Amino acid sequence: MRRGRRPKWMIDIANERMNILFSMAKKEFSVNPDRSHRYVSLARKISKKYNTKIPTKWRRSYCKKCYKFLDPSKNSSIRLKQGKIHIKCNQCNEIMKIPYINEQKEKRRAKIEYYSIKKRNNE
């Protein structure tokens, strides 16, 4: 297969598969954590093969170092520090730092949009 960008339909299929794998990983975690870790590695393989990113929704649910599935209530802990989300993987003790500002910006944007729609409706 040729390297580089993939057609949109292929990316859509890849995204769908990754979503399925991650939701299965989430479901399986309490019963069979090893299976969840395997689903994560399968999802990563898809992302590499099709040159697509792991869906934003799931980007925080696996460890960037040991690639294990992370469940905030079980094998990871989440703290807010200096405007950043610190996600600690209890498997390898890696702390991932995710800036919090994007979320704040998004929230702000959503709020502005909400009010401008409301205003428009009132006019």
Ligand SMILES: [Zn+2]
């Ligand atoms: Zn880890």
